[in-house]
Amino acid sequence: MQTFLTRRRLMQFAPLGLAAPLGAFAATPDQLTVPAIFPTQQPELVREMVSVSHGNVQRVRELVKARPALARAAWDWGFGDWETALGAASHTGNRQIALYLIEQGAPPTLFSAAMLGHLDVVKAQIAAQPGVQRIPGPHSIALLAHAKAGGAAAEPVLRYLESLRDAGAPPAATLTDEEALSLAGIYTFSPGPADRIEIAAAGGKLTFTRVGTTGRGLVYLGDRAFHPAGARAVRIRFTGPMEELLLSVHDPELVLTAHRTKTSG
Numbered sequence: 001m002q003t004f005l006t007r008r009r010l011m012q013f014a015p016l017g018l019a020a021p022l023g024a025f026a027a028t029p030d031q032l033t034v035p036a037i038f039p040t041q042q043p044e045l046v047r048e049m050v051s052v053s054h055g056n057v058q059r060v061r062e063l064v065k066a067r068p069a070l071a072r073a074a075w076d077w078g079f080g081d082w083e084t085a086l087g088a089a090s091h092t093g094n095r096q097i098a099l100y101l102i103e104q105g106a107p108p109t110l111f112s113a114a115m116l117g118h119l120d121v122v123k124a125q126i127a128a129q130p131g132v133q134r135i136p137g138p139h140s141i142a143l144l145a146h147a148k149a150g151g152a153a154a155e156p157v158l159r160y161l162e163s164l165r166d167a168g169a170p171p172a173a174t175l176t177d178e179e180a181l182s183l184a185g186i187y188t189f190s191p192g193p194a195d196r197i198e199i200a201a202a203g204g205k206l207t208f209t210r211v212g213t214t215g216r217g218l219v220y221l222g223d224r225a226f227h228p229a230g231a232r233a234v235r236i237r238f239t240g241p242m243e244e245l246l247l248s249v250h251d252p253e254l255v256l257t258a259h260r261t262k263t264s265g
Contacts, residue, residue: 041069050075053085053101054092060085064104071104078216079251081230083138090115091141093149111137114146114161117154122161133167139229140219144168173222177204183224183238187247187258197247197258208236 037043045063049070052059064071074084086106089097098112110132113121126133133143144167147158161167180201187197194211201207208228209215218226224238235250245260 041067041073045070046073047075049073050083050085050088053088053094053097055094055097057094057097057100060097060100064101068104071101071106077139077214077230079228079231079234081139081216081228083230084109086112087138090146091137091139091149093146093151095150095153111143111146114143114157115150115154117150117157119156119160122157126164133161133164136169136230136232139217140169140232142167142169173220175204175206175220177201180204180206181264182242183245184264185245185260186262188261189256189258196261199247199264201264 045067049060049063050073052063071085074082074087076082084106086098086101086109089095089101090109090112093115095116098116102108102112108121110122110125113125136142137146144158144161147154147161147167150157183206184199184201187199189195189197196211198209198211198215199206200209200215206218206220206226207215208218216228216230218228218236220226221235226236227234228236231251233252235252237248237250238245239248240246247258247260249255249257
């Protein structure tokens, strides 16, 4: 049996800005048909939920009030760099949002405990699973950085993690500004309008962006090899002479090879 939402029911979401994602419904004069992805959450809402959980508490409350399950939302920013709404609040040190999301059903994590200053929780989890302090969070952000983001309330956690000497980010290889600029440009892997990758350079850092997606910062490993933030198993390599530079993505097998068609500047 076909299921429908009335226009009146749909418009209840309009003040929250939820009408646009629900606009995937095919309208008839009196009713709207259910989209093909139902009952999966609308991707636009999931992405917005994780995005605003970095700092917009008012919008977080609006979205969760309208769709309570969004308190547990997770989004892949690229290459499997999954981030939950609580993960976003945790690495930005947003205590108010983190506590609200937990109250609304988001499962607490080691990262949220570190930011919130829950020293007993952090110690117990590390004791139960030695070495867990070395596992990075979303975007490759270390557990130690989450404690720093928690400010004064997380100071005891920060001191404890510092005493372990391995809860921070591992050192990255050094990429000079000149080396970064030499790799920047547009790389094309097929004729489609979105089949291009922009490698941007700034401050000795590279950013990988496919047209229409969110840019991903690259961590330098040496010998013109990188991994995207939040995806240590992925390798992005630059090979060949500068005039015929190739970019390859391995995830972990070879995914694509792209030729540089335009240099930066």
